[in-house]
Amino acid sequence: MLDRQHLTILRSVARYGSVTAAAGAMNLSQSAISHAIAKLEDRHRVKLWRRKGRRLEMTQAGQYLLELAERIVPELEHAETVLADMAKGRRGSLRIGMECHPCEQWLMHVVGPFLQAWPAVDLQMKTAFRFDGIAALQAHEIDMLVTPDPMALPDVTFTPVFDYELVIVLPADHPLVGRDRIQPDDLRDQTLYTVPVTPNRLDIFTRFLTPAGRRPAAHVGIESVDLMLQLVAAGRGVTVLPDWLVALQADRLPIVTRPIGGGLQKAINLGTRIEDHDIDYVAGFRLIAGQEFKRP
Amino acid sequence: MLDRQHLTILRSVARYGSVTAAAGAMNLSQSAISHAIAKLEDRHRVKLWRRKGRRLEMTQAGQYLLELAERIVPELEHAETVLADMAKGRRGSLRIGMECHPCEQWLMHVVGPFLQAWPAVDLQMKTAFRFDGIAALQAHEIDMLVTPDPMALPDVTFTPVFDYELVIVLPADHPLVGRDRIQPDDLRDQTLYTVPVTPNRLDIFTRFLTPAGRRPAAHVGIESVDLMLQLVAAGRGVTVLPDWLVALQADRLPIVTRPIGGGLQKAINLGTRIEDHDIDYVAGFRLIAGQEFKRP
DNA sequence: ATCAAACCATGAAGGAAATGCATAATGCTG
DNA sequence: CAGCATTATGCATTTCCTTCATGGTTTGAT
Numbered sequence: 001m002l003d004r005q006h007l008t009i010l011r012s013v014a015r016y017g018s019v020t021a022a023a024g025a026m027n028l029s030q031s032a033i034s035h036a037i038a039k040l041e042d043r044h045r046v047k048l049w050r051r052k053g054r055r056l057e058m059t060q061a062g063q064y065l066l067e068l069a070e071r072i073v074p075e076l077e078h079a080e081t082v083l084a085d086m087a088k089g090r091r092g093s094l095r096i097g098m099e100c101h102p103c104e105q106w107l108m109h110v111v112g113p114f115l116q117a118w119p120a121v122d123l124q125m126k127t128a129f130r131f132d133g134i135a136a137l138q139a140h141e142i143d144m145l146v147t148p149d150p151m152a153l154p155d156v157t158f159t160p161v162f163d164y165e166l167v168i169v170l171p172a173d174h175p176l177v178g179r180d181r182i183q184p185d186d187l188r189d190q191t192l193y194t195v196p197v198t199p200n201r202l203d204i205f206t207r208f209l210t211p212a213g214r215r216p217a218a219h220v221g222i223e224s225v226d227l228m229l230q231l232v233a234a235g236r237g238v239t240v241l242p243d244w245l246v247a248l249q250a251d252r253l254p255i256v257t258r259p260i261g262g263g264l265q266k267a268i269n270l271g272t273r274i275e276d277h278d279i280d281y282v283a284g285f286r287l288i289a290g291q292e293f294k295r296p
Numbered sequence: 297m298l299d300r301q302h303l304t305i306l307r308s309v310a311r312y313g314s315v316t317a318a319a320g321a322m323n324l325s326q327s328a329i330s331h332a333i334a335k336l337e338d339r340h341r342v343k344l345w346r347r348k349g350r351r352l353e354m355t356q357a358g359q360y361l362l363e364l365a366e367r368i369v370p371e372l373e374h375a376e377t378v379l380a381d382m383a384k385g386r387r388g389s390l391r392i393g394m395e396c397h398p399c400e401q402w403l404m405h406v407v408g409p410f411l412q413a414w415p416a417v418d419l420q421m422k423t424a425f426r427f428d429g430i431a432a433l434q435a436h437e438i439d440m441l442v443t444p445d446p447m448a449l450p451d452v453t454f455t456p457v458f459d460y461e462l463v464i465v466l467p468a469d470h471p472l473v474g475r476d477r478i479q480p481d482d483l484r485d486q487t488l489y490t491v492p493v494t495p496n497r498l499d500i501f502t503r504f505l506t507p508a509g510r511r512p513a514a515h516v517g518i519e520s521v522d523l524m525l526q527l528v529a530a531g532r533g534v535t536v537l538p539d540w541l542v543a544l545q546a547d548r549l550p551i552v553t554r555p556i557g558g559g560l561q562k563a564i565n566l567g568t569r570i571e572d573h574d575i576d577y578v579a580g581f582r583l584i585a586g587q588e589f590k591r592p
Numbered sequence: 593a594t595c596a597a598a599c600c601a602t603g604a605a606g607g608a609a610a611t612g613c614a615t616a617a618t619g620c621t622g
Numbered sequence: 623c624a625g626c627a628t629t630a631t632g633c634a635t636t637t638c639c640t641t642c643a644t645g646g647t648t649t650g651a652t
Contacts, residue, residue: 002372002379004299005639020599032640034601039638044376045383050436051600051647057436060389061382068375072368076298079364080340083298086357087341093356140346140353301610316628328611330630335610347619347629 004076006040007069009033010048014066017055085120089280093122097142099133099149101195101225102245106162106268107146110289117288118281137271144285145271148203155274160267161289164242165259166203169228171235172254181259184212191237193228196221204240208260229253242266300372302336303365305329306344310362313351381416385576389418393438395429395445397491397521398541402458402564403442406585413584414577433567440581441567444499451570456563457585460538461555462499465524467531468550477555480508487533489524492517500536504556525549538562 012022013033023030041047048062058066085091098104104127115123126142133145137156150158168182176186187209199205199219209215220237222228228239229246233253246257270289276282308318309329319326337343344358354362381387394400400423411419422438429441433452446454464478472482483505495501495515505511516533518524524535525542529549542553566585572578 001300002376003301004297018599029641030600031602031642035639038601044379046379056600061379064378064382065375068371072371075364075368079361080298082360083340083342083357086360314628325612326629327613327631331610331612334630352629 002040002044002065004073005036007065007073009036010062010066011069011073013049013056014058019056089278089282090118091120092279092281093124094144094281094285095124095126095142096144096146097126097133097136099145099147102242103146103148103268105225105245105248110285114285114288118284121281134271137273140273143272143276144282147269147271148266149201150269150271156271157274157277158269158271159286160269161286162268164244164266164268166240166264166266167243167246167257168260169232169239169241169246170256170258171232171238172256173235174238174256176238176258177256179258181261181263183261184209184214187216187238188214189217191218191220192216193220193222193231193237193239196223202240203264203266204260207264229255298336298340298361300369301332303361303369305332306358306362307365307369309345309352310354315352385574385578385580386414387416388575388577389420390440390577390581391420391422391438392440392442393422393429393432395441395443398538399442399444399564401521401541406581410581410584414580417577430567433569436569439568439572440578443565443567444562445497446565446567452567453570453573454565454567455582456565457582458564460540460562460564462536462560462562463539463542463553464556465528465535465537465542466552466554467528467534468552469531470534470552472534472554473552475554477557477559479557480505480510483512483534484510485513487514487516488512489516489518489527489533489535492519498536499560499562500556503560525551 008026009022012026013019016022016025019033020030023033026033037048044061046061047059048065049056049058051057082091096107098107104125107125111123115121126136133142133147134151134153134156136142137145138153147158150160168176170176176182179186192204194202194204199210205215218237222231222239225241225245226249228241229249230253231237232239233255240260243257246255249255250257270286272282272286304322305318308322309315312318312321315329316326319329322329333344340357342357343355344361345352345354347353378387392403394403400421403421407419411417422432429438429443430447430449430452432438433441434449443454446456464472466472472478475482488500490498490500495506501511514533518527518535521537521541522545524537525545526549527533528535529551536556539553542551545551546553566582568578568582
C-alpha cells in the first residue's frame with residue numbers, strides 16, 4: 001500500500017541526496033528508510049532509486065512518485081493545520097438561521113465586524129428550514145439560530161444579545177395617536193398587518209390580544225417590512241414592529257409609534273448547541289453581537 | 297499523522313453510511329475502524345462524524361477531510377496502477393541515443409510502429425552526449441544506444457537488428473566504375489568525404505585503408521549526407537555510405553556504388569543495459585526494429 | 593595499491609501500533 | 623419496553639515498524 005510515509009521518505013531523500021541524511025532529517029534510522037522502501041519496491045516490483053556511487057539517483061518510477069509526493073504531502077500537511085484550526089475554533093463554518101424577518105436587518109449590522117475578526121470562518125445564512133428553526137439547529141442544518149423566542153431545551157442554549165420593544169405603528173393622522181399607550185380593545189376595528197404566519201406565533205396575539213379576548217377587525221399577512229410601513233402611512237391599517245426598526249424609517253414616512261399595553265419587551269436571542277460551546281468563533285459571534293451593535 | 301488509511305476509511309464510511317458496512321467493504325473489523333478514527337480524533341481534538349440515529353453524519357472537519365480524501369485517494373490508487381505498468385514494462389520512458397548519422401534515418405522507420413504498439417511509453421531521442429554513447433548508456437543518460445559499433449561489456453548487451461554493407465559511392469562517370477570492387481590502393485588519389493569524425497572511428501580507415509597502409513589524397517568531413525552525395529555527383533570526390541542509404545537517392549543522382557574490397561559488412565546494433573532486459577517495451581523495441589524495417 | 597571513511601543493504605530482535613474478539617453501551621423501531 | 627442494529631471500549635494478539643549490529647560497496651587520500 002503506497003502510503004504517506006513512503007512519499008515523505010521519497011521527498012526527504014530527494015531533498016537531502018542520501019538515505020542517511022534523509023533519515024536524520026526525519027528522526028528515523030537509516031535502516032528504517034532502507035527497509036521501508038525495500039518493502040515498497042518488493043511489493044510493486046519497481047526500483048525507486050539506484051546507488052550512483054556516493055549519491056542516489058531516482059529511477060523513472062522514483063521520479064514519478066516524487067512528483068506525486070511533492071503534490072500530495074504538502075496537501076496533507078496543510079490539512080493538518082486546517083484540522084488544528086478547526087480544533088481550536090479558529091476555522092469552520094457558521095450557518096446562521098433566522099426566524100424573524102426583522103432579525104435579518106439586525107444581523108446585517110453584526111456580520112461585518114465578525115467577518116473581520118474571524119477571517120477563516122465561512123459564514124452562511126439561511127432563512128428557510130425544513131421545519132422550524134430549533135429543529136434545524138438540533139439537526140445540524142444550521143449552527144446558530146437568531147430568534148426572539150427562546151425555548152428551554154437540554155441541548156441548546158439561548159443568550160439574549162439585543163433588547164428592544166414591540167410597538168404599534170400608526171399613520172400620523174390616526175385617531176389612536178391621541179393615546180399614550182394602546183389597549184387591546186383599541187384594535188377592535190383596525191386592520192392589522194403582520195408577517196404572514198399564524199397568530200399563535202405572533203406576540204401581538206399571544207401576549208396582548210388573545211389574553212384579553214380581543215382580535216383586530218382584519219389580519220393581513222405582508223412579506224415586506226417596507227410595504228407594511230407604506231400601507232400604514234397610507235392609512236390602510238396598523239402594524240406591530242420592533243421600535244428600532246421603525247426608527248430607521250420614521251423620518252421618511254408619516255407614521256407614529258405607541259407602546260403596546262404596558263410595553264411589549266423582547267430580546268433577540270442567539271441559540272447554539274451546547275456541544276458547540278467550546279468553539280471559539282461561536283462564542284466570538286455572541287460577543288460581537290452583544291458589543292458591536294448600537295441602536296441606530 | 298493523517299494517513300492514507302484514515303482517508304480511505306472516511307471515504308468508505310461516507311459511501312456505505314455506517315462504520316460496520318465500511319469495515320466489511322474494507323475487509324476490516326468494525327472495531328479497527330472505530331479505533332483508528334478515535335485515535336485520529338484524539339490526536340487532532342476534532343470529531344469527524346456524529347451518530348445520527350442509525351446513520352452517521354459528517355461534521356465540518358469530517359466533510360473537509362472527506363473532500364480531501366476524494367481527491368487524494370484516487371490519485372494514490374492511480375499511482376499504483378502506474379507503478380504496476382512500469383513494473384510490467386508497459387509504461388516508462390525510452391531515451392534512445394544515436395552515434396552514427398545514418399542511424400537517425402534508419403530509426404525514423406522504426407519509431408512509428410513502436411509508438412503505436414506501446415502507447416504509454418514516452419520516447420525521446422538524443423544525438424549529443426557528454427562523452428560517448430556507451431558511457432551515456434552506462435550513466436543512464438540514455439536507455440538505448442543505436443550504433444554500428446558494438447563492444448563487449450559486462451553490463452551492456454548489443455543485438456544486431458539490421459544488416460547492411462558499406463559501399464563506395466562514385467560519380468557515374470568515374471574511372472573506378474569500371475572495377476567490380478574497390479581496393480585500398482584505388483583511393484590513393486581520391487578525395488574522400490566522410491562524416492566529420494577522426495579516422496580511427498571510420499570503418500573505411502580502420503577496416504580497409506589503414507590495415508593496407510593506404511590513405512586517400514584528401515579526407516574532408518561533411519555534416520550532411522545529402523551534401524556528400526551532391527559533391528560526389530558533381531565529380532568532386534568519393535564517399536562511403538550504407539548501401540540502403542544510397543539506394544534511397546540513387547535514382548535521382550548520377551552516382552554508382554561499388555563494394556569495398558571483399559565487402560564491408562556492418563550491422564546496426566541496439567545496446568541496452570542488462571538490468572533493463574526485463575522491461576517489456578525495451579524488448580518490444582528490439583523486436584519491432586528487427587521485424588518492421590524493410591529495406592527501401 | 594591500500595586504507596579509511598561514508599554510505600547503503602540486510603538479518604535478527606524488540607517494541608509499538610494496528611487489528612480482532614468479546615462485550616457493554618446507545619439509540620432507533622415497532 | 624423489548625428487540626434490533628450499530629457503535630464504543632477493554633483486552634489479547636498479531637502484524638508491522640524500528641533499531642541494533644554487521645557486512646558490502648564506493649570514494650578519495652596516502
